[in-house]
Amino acid sequence: MADAPTADAVPVRRSRDVPLLVERARAGDPRAVARLITLVENGDEVLRDIAAALAPYAGQAQVVGLTGSPGVGKSTTTNELVRALRARGHRVGVLAVDPSSPFTGGAILGDRVRMQDHATDPGVYIRSMSSRGHLGGLAAATPQAVRVLEGAGCDVVLVETVGVGQAEVEVASLADTTLVLLAPGMGDAIQAVKAGILEIADVFVVNKADRDGADATYRDIQGMIALGERGPGDWRPQVVRSVAARGEGIDDIAAAIDKHRGWLVEHGELRRRQEARAAAEIEAIALGVLRDRMGSLRDGTELPSLAAKVAEGAIDPYAAADQLLEQLGS
Amino acid sequence: MADAPTADAVPVRRSRDVPLLVERARAGDPRAVARLITLVENGDEVLRDIAAALAPYAGQAQVVGLTGSPGVGKSTTTNELVRALRARGHRVGVLAVDPSSPFTGGAILGDRVRMQDHATDPGVYIRSMSSRGHLGGLAAATPQAVRVLEGAGCDVVLVETVGVGQAEVEVASLADTTLVLLAPGMGDAIQAVKAGILEIADVFVVNKADRDGADATYRDIQGMIALGERGPGDWRPQVVRSVAARGEGIDDIAAAIDKHRGWLVEHGELRRRQEARAAAEIEAIALGVLRDRMGSLRDGTELPSLAAKVAEGAIDPYAAADQLLEQLGS
Numbered sequence: 001m002a003d004a005p006t007a008d009a010v011p012v013r014r015s016r017d018v019p020l021l022v023e024r025a026r027a028g029d030p031r032a033v034a035r036l037i038t039l040v041e042n043g044d045e046v047l048r049d050i051a052a053a054l055a056p057y058a059g060q061a062q063v064v065g066l067t068g069s070p071g072v073g074k075s076t077t078t079n080e081l082v083r084a085l086r087a088r089g090h091r092v093g094v095l096a097v098d099p100s101s102p103f104t105g106g107a108i109l110g111d112r113v114r115m116q117d118h119a120t121d122p123g124v125y126i127r128s129m130s131s132r133g134h135l136g137g138l139a140a141a142t143p144q145a146v147r148v149l150e151g152a153g154c155d156v157v158l159v160e161t162v163g164v165g166q167a168e169v170e171v172a173s174l175a176d177t178t179l180v181l182l183a184p185g186m187g188d189a190i191q192a193v194k195a196g197i198l199e200i201a202d203v204f205v206v207n208k209a210d211r212d213g214a215d216a217t218y219r220d221i222q223g224m225i226a227l228g229e230r231g232p233g234d235w236r237p238q239v240v241r242s243v244a245a246r247g248e249g250i251d252d253i254a255a256a257i258d259k260h261r262g263w264l265v266e267h268g269e270l271r272r273r274q275e276a277r278a279a280a281e282i283e284a285i286a287l288g289v290l291r292d293r294m295g296s297l298r299d300g301t302e303l304p305s306l307a308a309k310v311a312e313g314a315i316d317p318y319a320a321a322d323q324l325l326e327q328l329g330s
Numbered sequence: 331m332a333d334a335p336t337a338d339a340v341p342v343r344r345s346r347d348v349p350l351l352v353e354r355a356r357a358g359d360p361r362a363v364a365r366l367i368t369l370v371e372n373g374d375e376v377l378r379d380i381a382a383a384l385a386p387y388a389g390q391a392q393v394v395g396l397t398g399s400p401g402v403g404k405s406t407t408t409n410e411l412v413r414a415l416r417a418r419g420h421r422v423g424v425l426a427v428d429p430s431s432p433f434t435g436g437a438i439l440g441d442r443v444r445m446q447d448h449a450t451d452p453g454v455y456i457r458s459m460s461s462r463g464h465l466g467g468l469a470a471a472t473p474q475a476v477r478v479l480e481g482a483g484c485d486v487v488l489v490e491t492v493g494v495g496q497a498e499v500e501v502a503s504l505a506d507t508t509l510v511l512l513a514p515g516m517g518d519a520i521q522a523v524k525a526g527i528l529e530i531a532d533v534f535v536v537n538k539a540d541r542d543g544a545d546a547t548y549r550d551i552q553g554m555i556a557l558g559e560r561g562p563g564d565w566r567p568q569v570v571r572s573v574a575a576r577g578e579g580i581d582d583i584a585a586a587i588d589k590h591r592g593w594l595v596e597h598g599e600l601r602r603r604q605e606a607r608a609a610a611e612i613e614a615i616a617l618g619v620l621r622d623r624m625g626s627l628r629d630g631t632e633l634p635s636l637a638a639k640v641a642e643g644a645i646d647p648y649a650a651a652d653q654l655l656e657q658l659g660s
Contacts, residue, residue, distance in 0.1 A: 047648070048646070048648045048649075051646035051647060051648045051649075052646045052648075052649065054646070055640070055643050055644070055645060055646040056643040057643065058640065058641060058642070058643045059641060059642075059643070069399055069400065070399065071515075143647070144647075185401075185515065271641065274641040275634070275637045275638055275641045276637070277641075278636075278637040278638075278640035278641045278647060278650075279628070279633050279634065279636075279637035281640070281647045282633065282636055282637060282640065282647050282650045282651050282654055283621075283624060283628070283633070283651075283654070285647055285648055285650075285651035286624065286651040286654045286655050286658075287617065287620070287621065287624070289651065289655060290617070290620050290655075291617065294613060294616065294617070298609070298613070303609050303612065303613070304605070304609065306608075306609075306612055307605045307606070307608040307609035307612060308605050308608075310385070310388065310605075310608035310611070310612065311388060311389060311601065311604040311605045311607075311608045312388070312389075313385050313386040313387065313388045313389070314385070315385060316378070316381035316382045316384070316385040317381060317473070317474075317608060317611045317612050317615055318377070318378045318381045318382075318615055319378075319381075319382065320608075320612045320615075321612050321613075321615035321616040321619065324612055324613070324616045325616050325619060325620075328616075
């Protein structure tokens with residue numbers, strides 16, 4: 001059931017086509033799943049109808065975020081993790097999200113090529129996606145795509161993102177469990193603290209653990225975790241070593257995910273995270289709506305003329321923002 | 331004139347204190363400069379007064395953005411670049427911005443420790459900053475801090491940011507000239523394309539050029555630049571090699587910055603970028619205002635109750651966002 005290239009052949013022109021498409025996705029039709037995700041990521045006008053039709057399936061999959069700097073081996077790890085989850089009998093969805101490229105539109109061929117291993121597995125959906133066109137950006141498009149995969153019966157949805165920074169934070173607000181991948185020689189412990197990843201990781205994976213410096217990276221992370229403040233019952237981030245390119249350590253990653261899931265359920269944290277995620281999603285959509293309204297001002301003459309005044313020192317940007325908001329009727 | 335630790339001792343309680351503080355910063359008092367940046371980054375209530383007082387000094391410095399993944403040597407390069415710019419007689423401001431850490435508050439000791447070289451140089455201001463508390467986040471706080479440094483007479487302001495992704499885009503919208511630092515072995519050319527950095531870099535710096543793989547990185551970048559579409563007169567990104575830790579290649583970086591500055595002026599692009607920056611700043615402030623209004627809803631009962639409904643599948647997030655915006659009066 002991998003992403004079918006002919007998915008766009010399914011015509012969805014009107015709101016009344018949505019229920020049938022959702023029904024087909026529920027029944028496991030990969031073309032319907034792919035089409036729904038395309039509509040969601042393009043911010044199609046039927047977006048709201050799709051969201052309404054999918055609303056009942058919220059929270060049915062475990063959402064696992066997987067992130068880290070370029071070059072740490074995220075795609076390889078995801079690929080192997082899919083294999084391990086399939087071996088445990090899970091239906092798996094993969095969203096390879098690329099928030100770091102507003103210019104290229106995000107989805108490039110690389111990920112799909114590397115995921116060809118699962119192209120013929122009917123229990124796996126794989127999808128590269130970008131946030132182009134979507135009202136609330138990545139923060140709103142991805143939860144909707146997750147919901148499509150939940151509706152299609154996935155037990156686990158892996159969300160892979162590129163980059164260090166804002167992306168992690170968005171993944172953390174999206175996922176039940178957040179994996180942060182590191183590799184030896186990608187920067188020292190101070191850099192990890194600077195990037196704020198210590199606060200969002202539920203599981204650290206030191207990938208490429210056969211390389212020089214892996215022990216030091218492992219120790220640095222363990223040391224930072226030891227320094228973190230947590231109360232009794234709080235989750236202590238796990239640290240796992242892997243060599244994803246050789247399939248080593250993958251079961252340990254899967255076990256750490258299971259362990260975290262158990263903790264989430266036991267402490268009522270799963271529902272709390274789902275609600276926090278919903279709140280972030282609602283805010284992102286609402287801000288997207290407002291940004292869109294602002295966009296129509298940008299295309300007009302108001303914002304450029306205010307910007308020119310600020311650039312020449314005639315007014316300050318706060319006064320300009322007040323004038324812009326007045327135009328917006330806010 | 332480096333950042334004085336006693337800066338916070340200058341009391342600024344009311345709007346009427348602002349003109350004196352700005353006057354002292356204009357006269358080169360480092361404590362006044364530091365205090366103004368603190369007020370700006372904390373989103374103090376006198377923010378608007380400061381912005382109004384600084385408005386006339388917009389655009390007086392060359393703003394150079396410097397970014398790249400953790401571990402490529404940004405701080406070391408900035409440090410050496412400051413030395414080179416000082417040797418050319420420039421007054422230099424440095425803002426080490428950390429957008430990637432909303433949790434830690436951003437400013438950690440590392441950067442300042444590494445910048446001790448310039449601590450006693452009266453022609454250099456150095457400042458780590460975070461965007462905590464600021465209405466429009468990093469995108470609005472940093473331009474204001476740049477304006478403080480412009481007001482204090484800096485000819486060049488270096489803005490150093492961590493991370494790959496959204497941060498680059500924000501730096502690009504902020505800077506006249508954007509430097510992207512790379513290091514061998516930090517990921518291949520595809521990763522650079524994925525991160526969208528090709529589109530925003532005016533100058534690429536292959537740092538740690540004495541390491542294995544430096545030639546390959548250099549060739550990959552040159553290859554990607556060769557593939558880029560540009561018309562006659564368009565800027566072709568420069569690629570410079572350096573070993574910042576040994577001070578090698580720094581003059582080449584400074585020369586590339588000068589060359590780009592010449593191109594900006596010659597093509598009327600400098601003003602265009604300043605206006606685009608002002609527009610982005612105005613939008614960020616306006617969105618910040620709206621987000622703040624939303625925040626007061628978040629602290630109330632409306633958003634949590636909507637989020638709970640979405641999490642349990644009772645309504646979809648778009649319908650919830652509509653209800654939220656209604657509350658906002660938008």
